[in-house]
Amino acid sequence: MFRRAQRRIVVPFLLPASLLLAVFFLYPLARTVQLSFSEFTRTGRQRFVGLSQYAELIGDDQFLASLGHAVVLALAGGCMLFPPAVAIAWAFHQRLHGERVFRFLIFAPVVLSVAVVALMWKFILHPTLGLVNPAFAAIGLGDLVPVLLGDPRTALLAVAFTAVWHGIGIWIVLTTSGFARLPADVLEAGRLDGAGEWTLFARVMLPMMRDLFRTLTILWIVQSLQAFAFVFIMTGGGPFGSTEIPATLMFRVAFENAEFGYAAAMGVVIVVLLLAAALGLNKLLKRDDLEY
C-alpha cells in the first residue's frame, strides 16, 4: 500500500528527467552505436560493416596517439590546475584583505567564451607578434623559449595551460566550498592540540576533502577530453598531430573526411574508456565514510 502510494508520487517526478535522459543521452548513444556498425560515403550512403571499424581502431596510430595526448592533457593540466586551485582556495578560506577583488580577478576568465580565450592566448603565444617570445627576446633570453604552439614538445602543454587559465576559477570556487564545509570544531581541536596551519592543511583538511577531490578529478578528466575548442582554435591538432585529442580527431574524421561510422566507433570507445576510468578512479580513491 505504502509502496504503491510512493510509486505514484515518484513516477511523475522521474518522468521529465527520464524523457530528457532518453532524448539527449540514450538516443544519441544508441544512434552512435548504430552508426559505428556502418561505413558511410561522403554523400551519406551507408553499408553495414559490423565490428570491422572497431578492429581498425585498434591499429589506428592516429587514434591511439590522440588517446595518449588526452592522457597527457589530463595529467599535465591536472598538475597545472589542482595545486594552485587548492592553494588559492585555502587562501580564500582565510580572511583576506581585498578578497572580493581577488575573487573577481580569478573568476573573470571563466565568463569569457572559449573561443575568445583560445584566440587571445594564440595571439599572446605568437612567436613574433605575441607577448611571450618577444618579451624574452627583448631581455636576451629569446633562445630559452621555444615557439610554444609550434613545437610538438610544448604545444599540448600550452593548450593545457590555456584551458586551465580559463577554467581555474570554477575549480577554486568548488574547492573553496569544500574548505568551507570543514567542521570548525575539528580544526579548532587540531589547533588546541598544537598543530600548525600547515599540519592542519596537510594532515586534516586535505584528507577530509578526499571525496571532493575524487569528484573533481573525474570531472577534470572528462573536461580535458572535451578540450575540443582550445585545440581546434589554437593548433588545429598540429604541429603534425601532436595536439590531436580524440574530440578533434573525431570531428575531422566525421565532418572533414565524412567517415561518420568510424568517428562513431571512436566515440563509443571513448565512452567505454571514460566509464572505465571513472569506475577505476572511484574504486581507487574510495574509502570508508568519515564520521566527524
Next chain:
Amino acid sequence: MSHRRFGALALVAAGALLAACSGGGAGGPAAAGPDPAAWRESITGSIEVGVLPAEGTPGRAYLEKLAESIEAEHPGTQITLTFANTEARPALEQRWRSGDGPDVDYGMFDGTVPAQQVWADDGFLLNLKPYLDAPDPATGKPWSSSFTAAANGFLTNPGDGGVYGVPSEMSTQVLFYNAGMFEQLGITPPRTWDELMATTAALKAKQVDPIAVTGLFQPYMGMWSDNLWLREVGWQKANDVLVNGKGHITDDPGFLAGLEKVQQLRDGGAFIKGFQGTDFTPAQALFFQGKAGMILMGSWLASEMKDVIPPDFRLGVLPFPTVAGGKGDQQAIAAAPQMVSINAKSANVPLALEWVSRLTGTKVQAERAEQFGELSGVVGVPSPKGVTGIDEVVAGASALVPREFAMTGTKAYEFVYAEVARLMFGEQDAGTTLDRIDQQLRELHKN
C-alpha cells in the same frame, strides 16, 4: 526483475527505438532540369545561394548587389546568400546529405579531383552540360564557349561526361614578392631554383626573412613540396604515385630531390622566424608588412588581404622557379577553380541558373577582377589589377594543373603534408621524410 532495472531497460529500449527510426542519406536519382532552351522564361521563386566572402566584406556586398539586381529584373524572386566557405563547409555538407542543400553552392564538384565527384555521381547536382551547350540568346554562342581552356579542364565529370559546376573564379599557386623591396635592395626576382637560393641569401644579408610561410596549416607548407615535385617529376607521375598507387615514391629520384630542396630552404634559414607557430593570416600579414620578401601562395592572396595591404605596397608575382635538370613540368602552374554547382533538387532551377550565369558572365567577372583582384576563368576578362605580372604568369604557363596532384579528400593528403611539415620543422631530413611517406603510401595503396 526489479522496478529499477525495468525502468533502466525501458529507457535504453526507448533510445534504441528512436535510433532505429532515424533515416540515412538523402541521395538518389536527380530530377530532370528545365528545358535548356527556355529556362530563362520561367525564372521565379526563391533560392538560397552559397557564397565565399564573409558578411561585411566588400566581396559580399558586391554579391548582395548582384542578388538585388536579379531580384529587380525578375519581380517576385528572392535570393538569400549563405556563407559557404571554410568553417561553414561541414555543416553545409551535412545539409546536403540530409537533402536540404542550398540551391547553389561551392566546393561540391571538381572534375579533376576524384573525391569531389561523388556528389555528382550520387545525383545531388544538376548536370549543367545541356545548359552550357545551349546558345546564349545575347551572344548566340553556347555558354560553354565563355570559359577559358584552362577552366574547361576542370568542368567535366570523367564518370559520365556531365558538367556539374562552373568556375566563378580561378586560383593559381604563384610566388609573390615585395617588388618595392626587391627594387630598393637591388635584388632580381628569382626565376630558377638557383636564383631563389641566391635571393634568400641576399635577403638574409639585408636582415629580411626571405620567405613567409605558416607552420599551422600543413597544406600551405606542402605547396613547396608540391611545386618542387611538379618541376622534378611532373604532375602525372606525382598523381600516379600519390593518388593512384601506381609505382612507389622511391622509384623516381625526383621526389627525393624535391624534398632535398625543401630541406635546403630550411637549413638556409629561408623561412620567417617562428613560422612554426604562425598561422597563415599572420604569415601573409608579415609579408605585406615588409618583414618577409616572398610568399608562395594562391593567387587569392591579393583579394584576401586587400584590407591590410599598405597603399604603397607593390606586389610582384612569378611562376614557381624552374629547376635545372628537373624532369617534370617546368612551365606548368598548379591551379584550382572555385566551382559553383546547382542542387539537382532545387525547386527553382531557372533562378539558380540565372544566378550562376550572371556570376560567371563577362560583366561580373570583369568587375570582380577589377575590384577584388579575382582571377577569372572566363574568356576576355582582364587579369586583376594590383598584382603586377599575374597575366604574364598565366599566359606563360604551359598548363594549369590541378593543385595538390588531386590528393584532396584522400588519406595521402593528410600524411604527405604532415611529413613535409616535419621536414620543414627540422624534425627529420629529406631522406627520412621520403621513407616515411613511402611506408604510408604502401600501406594506403597496398602496393
